[in-house]
Amino acid sequence: MKAARFYGPGDIRIDDVPEPLIRPGTVKVEVEWCGICGTDLHEYLEGPIFAPAAGAPHPLTGETIPITLGHEFAGVVHEVGEGVNDLSVGERVVVEPYIICGRCDACAQGRYNVCQSLGFVGLSGYGGGFSQYVVAERRWIHPLGDLGTDVGALVEPLAVAYHAVRLSGAQPNHSALVFGAGPIGLVTTAALRAAGVEQIIVVEPADVRKAKAPGAGADHVIDPTGTDVVAEVLELTSGRGADVSFECAGIDAVLKAAINSTRAGGTCVNVAIWGHEASVAMNDLVFREIRLLGSLAYANDHPATIEMIASGKVDPYQFITGRIGLDDIVANGFDELINNKEENVKILVHP
Numbered sequence: 001m002k003a004a005r006f007y008g009p010g011d012i013r014i015d016d017v018p019e020p021l022i023r024p025g026t027v028k029v030e031v032e033w034c035g036i037c038g039t040d041l042h043e044y045l046e047g048p049i050f051a052p053a054a055g056a057p058h059p060l061t062g063e064t065i066p067i068t069l070g071h072e073f074a075g076v077v078h079e080v081g082e083g084v085n086d087l088s089v090g091e092r093v094v095v096e097p098y099i100i101c102g103r104c105d106a107c108a109q110g111r112y113n114v115c116q117s118l119g120f121v122g123l124s125g126y127g128g129g130f131s132q133y134v135v136a137e138r139r140w141i142h143p144l145g146d147l148g149t150d151v152g153a154l155v156e157p158l159a160v161a162y163h164a165v166r167l168s169g170a171q172p173n174h175s176a177l178v179f180g181a182g183p184i185g186l187v188t189t190a191a192l193r194a195a196g197v198e199q200i201i202v203v204e205p206a207d208v209r210k211a212k213a214p215g216a217g218a219d220h221v222i223d224p225t226g227t228d229v230v231a232e233v234l235e236l237t238s239g240r241g242a243d244v245s246f247e248c249a250g251i252d253a254v255l256k257a258a259i260n261s262t263r264a265g266g267t268c269v270n271v272a273i274w275g276h277e278a279s280v281a282m283n284d285l286v287f288r289e290i291r292l293l294g295s296l297a298y299a300n301d302h303p304a305t306i307e308m309i310a311s312g313k314v315d316p317y318q319f320i321t322g323r324i325g326l327d328d329i330v331a332n333g334f335d336e337l338i339n340n341k342e343e344n345v346k347i348l349v350h351p
Contacts, residue, residue, distance in 0.1 A: 001016070001017060001018075001019050001131055001132040001133060002014055002015070002016060002017075002131065002132065002326055002351065003015055003016075003017045003068040003127070003128070003130060003131035003132075003351075004068065004069055004070070004128075004130035004131070004326060004329050004349075004351075005017070005066040005067060005068050005069070006043055006044070006047065006048075006051055006065060006066060006067055006068075006069050007065060007066045008047070008048070008065065009044070009045060009046060009047060010044065010045070012044060012069070012329065012330050012334065013066070014326060014327060014329070015066075017068065017131065019132070019133050020126075020127050020133055020134065020135040021135065022079050022080070022081045022135060023081050023135065024081050024082040024083050025081055025082070025083050025084065025137060025138055026081040026084070026135050026136060026137055026138065027077055027079075027080050027081065027084060027087060027093070027135070027136060027137075027138055027141045028077070028078045028079040028080070028081075028133055028134075028135050029073075029075045029076070029077060029078060029093060029095055029133065029134050029135075029136065029141070030075045030076050030077075030078040030132060030133055031070075031073050031074075031075040031129050031130075031131065031132060031133065031134060031351050032074065032075040032076065032149040032150075032152075032350065033073065033074055033075070033149050033150045033152065033153040033323075033348045033349070033350055034070040034072060034073035034074075034128075034129030034130055034153055034348065034349050034351060035072035035073070035153045035154065035156070035157065035346045035347070035348050035349070036072075036329075036333050036334065036337060036346070036347050036348075036349065037071065037072050037156075037157070037183075038182070038183060038184070039071075039123065039273070040069050040070070040071075040334070041334065041337055041338060042273075042275075043069065043123070044334050044338075045338070046275075047065075048065055050120065050123045050124065051065050051067055051123055051124070052064045052065065052067070052124060052125070053065060058099075058117075058119050058124040058125055059101075059117045060099050060100075060101060060117050060119050060124070060125075061099060061119060061124050061125030061126055062125070063124070063125030063126075067122075067123070067124070067125055067128065068122065068127050068128035068130060068131050069122050069123070069128045069129075069130050070122040070128035070129030070130035070131070070349070070351075071097040071120045071121055071122035071123055071128065071129060071156065072097075072129065072153050072154070072156040072157060073094070073095060073097075073122070073128075073129025073134070073152075073153055073156075074092065074093065074094040074095070074144065074149040074150075074151075074152025074153045074155065075092075075093065075095075075134075075149055075152075076089075076090055076091065076092055076093070076149065077089050077090060077091045077093055077141075078133060081138075083138075084138050087138070087141065087143070091143060092143070092144040092145075092147065092148070092149050092152060093141050093142060093143055093144060093152070094141075094142050094144055094149075094152040094153075094155045094156070094302065094306070095121065095129075095134060095136050095140055095141060095142075096140040096141075096142060096156075096159075096298075096302050097120050097121035097122055097129075097136075097140070097156070098112060098113070098115075098118070098119075098120065098121070098140060099118070099119035099120060099121060099124055099125070099126060100112045100115040100117070100118060100119075101115055101116065101117045102115075104116040104117065110299065110300070111299055112299055113163075113296050113297045113298060113299040114296055121134065121136060129153075129349075129351070130326060130329060130349055130351055131351055132351055142155070142302045142303060142306060144306060145306070145310060146310070147306065147309060147310055150320065150323075150348060151309060151316045151317070153346075153348055154187075154309075154316045154319060154320070154346065155302060155305055155306055155309070156298075157183060157184065157187050157319075157346070158187050158190070158191065158305050158308070158309065158314065158316070159297075159298035159301045159302050159305040160184060160187065160271070160295075160297055160298055161184065161187040161188040161190065161191035161271075162191050162298065162301050162304060162305045162308060163295060163297065163298040163299065163301045164188055164191070164246060164269050164271045164295040165188065165191045165192055165195055166301065167269060167293060167295050168244040168246070168267050168269045168293070168295075169244070169267060170192060170195055170197050170243070170244045171197070171243075172195070172196035172197060172198055173198055174197055174198060174199075174242075174243035174244055175197075175198065175199040175200075175201070175236075175237050175240075175242045175243050175244075175263075176192045176197045176199065176200050176201070176242055176243065176244045176245070176246070177200075177201045177202075177203070177233060177242035177244070177245040177246070177258065177261055177262070178192070178200065178201070178202045178203070178218075178245075178246045178248060179202075179203045179204075179245070179246065179247050179248055179249055179254045179257065179258050180203070180204060180247075180248035180249040180254070180272075181202050181204035181206070181209040181210060181212060181213045181216075181218075181221075182209065182248065182249075182341070182345075183319070183345050183346060184248045184271055184272070185202065185204070185213075185246070185248040185249075186209075186212060186213065186216045186319065186345060187216070187319065188246050188248060188271060189202055189213060189216040189217045189218055190216045190217050190314045190315075191308070191314070192217060193216070193217025193313075193314075194217075194308050194313035194314050199219055199220075199236070199237070200217055200218050200219050200220075201218065201219065201220045201221075201222060201233060201236060201242065202216075202218040202220070202221050202222070203221075203222045203223075203224055203229055203254075203257070204221060204222075204223070204224075205223055205224055205225045206342045207342075208342040208343050209342055210223065212318075212345065215315075215318050216318065220236055224257070229257045229261060230257060230260045230261050233261040234261075237263070240263045240264075241261055241262050241263035241264070241266065242261055242262055242263060242266065243262075243263050243266050243267075244262070244266060244267050244268075244269065245258045245259075245261055245262045245266070245267075245268045245269070246258070246268075246269045246271055247268065247269070247270045247271060247272055248271045248272050249272055250272035250273060250274045250275060250278075252278060252279045255268075255270070255278060255280065256280075256281060256284065259280075259281075259284045259285060259290055259292065260284055262288075262290050263288075264288040264289060264290075265288070265289050265290075266290060266291070267290070267291040267292075267293055268290055268291065268292050268293065269293045269294075269295050270292065270293065270294050270295065271295050280292070318345075319345045319346045320345070320346055320348060321343070321344045321345050321346060321347060322336065322344060322346075322347035322348065323347070323348050323350065324347060324348070324349055324350070325349070325350055325351075326349060326350070326351040329349055332347075333347050333349060
């Protein structure tokens with residue numbers, strides 16, 4: 001079968017690889033759609049980062065680059081392994097793409113998203129969604145019901161947002177502030193709207209992305225290049241600040257603005273993966289007792305995220321800005337997202 005494999009910076013190749021074999025307790029999924037994630041872009045530009053480098057195999061998969069990319073994918077059940085009796089061939093499913101040890105303290109707590117040996121299908125080995133088939137353990141397979149597999153490919157990024165909103169403790173009577181209207185910022189905005197949050201403010205400098213924020217659920221959009229963000233947030237929230245804020249950019253100045261825009265006793269959630277050590281003015285936290293919380297991916301959030309979409313609380317189609325075939329993944333996928341990132345949210349690949 002064909003697969004898009006990552007060899008190193010700027011080097012993704014379409015290779016012929018063996019089909020994965022079914023094992024007891026696993027499900028073989030025929031992938032129909034797989035989204036290109038910002039993490040995939042970072043690997044392509046600067047990796048290996050999460051992908052295991054040559055000479056440093058992942059502790060659970062034992063694999064190194066080249067690896068098949070793609071972790072935002074959905075498809076149909078092609079085959080079930082021995083012991084799997086609750087799924088049918090042809091059923092539409094999404095795969096929660098985790099590789100975990102199941103033994104560390106984090107796994108014992110149920111926080112498997114921060115497993116000490118955490119890996120991802122499509123980043124750490126075990127195949128990936130930019131291929132025809134993936135085999136995964138039954139526990140990671142989630143039925144989509146009547147939802148299509150194109151929407152299914154958006155469950156993973158929406159689960160990231162659902163998890164962050166859940167951790168924040170956001171309530172319907174709260175005000176929420178989202179920094180960044182890129183893919184994660186937009187889905188976070190959508191998840192806040194789905195949760196019934198009363199007032200949602202988005203901060204974004206790019207015109208194209210600012211235009212997308214209201215459709216995702218923003219009540220107000222602030223351009224940080226033309227105004228004092230903290231002052232404007234205070235004005236919009238009657239001088240209190242936002243009850244919850246979300247940093248989705250990974251930029252020091254943005255984190256500072258997020259903290260300073262958060263209400264006394266409020267919560268600032270960091271959703272971004274940072275490419276450098278963050279600089280934090282601790283007194284900004286201390287003097288107003290702001291809770292700064294890290295949020296990584298998702299844990300036990302896929303079923304609720306699927307229900308959030310199925311109930312109509314989120315329109316996932318607004319986030320799909322392109323559909324391409326596997327052979328076009330570099331020119332019309334990765335390069336398109338890098339060179340025209342403000343115009344795109346999610347490009348889906350049909351492998």
